[in-house]
Amino acid sequence: MAVEIFHNPRCSKSRQTLALLQEKGIDPDVTEYLTSPPTKERLTEILEMLHMQPRELMRKGESEYKDNNLGDPALSDDAVIKAMIDHPKLIERPIVITNGKARIGRPPESVLEIL
Template sequence: MSTRIYHNPHCSKCRETLALLNDAHVEAEIVEYLNTPPSREELVEILAMLDMRPRQLMRRHEEEYKANHLDDETLSDDALIDAMLRMPKLIERPIVVSNGKAVIGRPPVNVKSIL
């Protein structure tokens, strides 16, 4: 079983989710996604596992979202994915991928559903 967490060490929910994984004795690959964003293929795969459209995975309150007019409903999914790849801060966090499934750790206890 391979588990990966897309993590921001400055985010309390990320830290809580990582602690939950550690408490469950789950060895997870930690991806600090602000420094090492997922590839397009990984992001598309994560979206599919989450059964989400790109806008649903975006942090819409971030200044980058507003400044880049990403609230424009005419933008394609590809354009929104491109924006998340350019500005990974826009990607909701934490995301845990395990056993071919993914979940957003908000709240962190959500992660238990895929372990």
């Protein structure tokens, strides 16, 4: 079973989720999305797997959110996705993907639903 985690090593929830996977004997493919952001196509796939709209995956407390006026309801989904690709810090983390399903590791145990 291939498992991928969109990981930020500086985030405690991301580290906890990675440790949980490893405790379960899973050696996931780790994507440090801050240095290797997803493409538009990949982020769109992830949103579909999460059953989320782009704004729901956005970290609204980040300065990039405010600085780029991303709270503007007139922005299209494509514009929001582009903002997350341009500023990957805006993507909620961690995200675990396997078997065509995805979950956000908040709390970390929520990813166990798809394993």
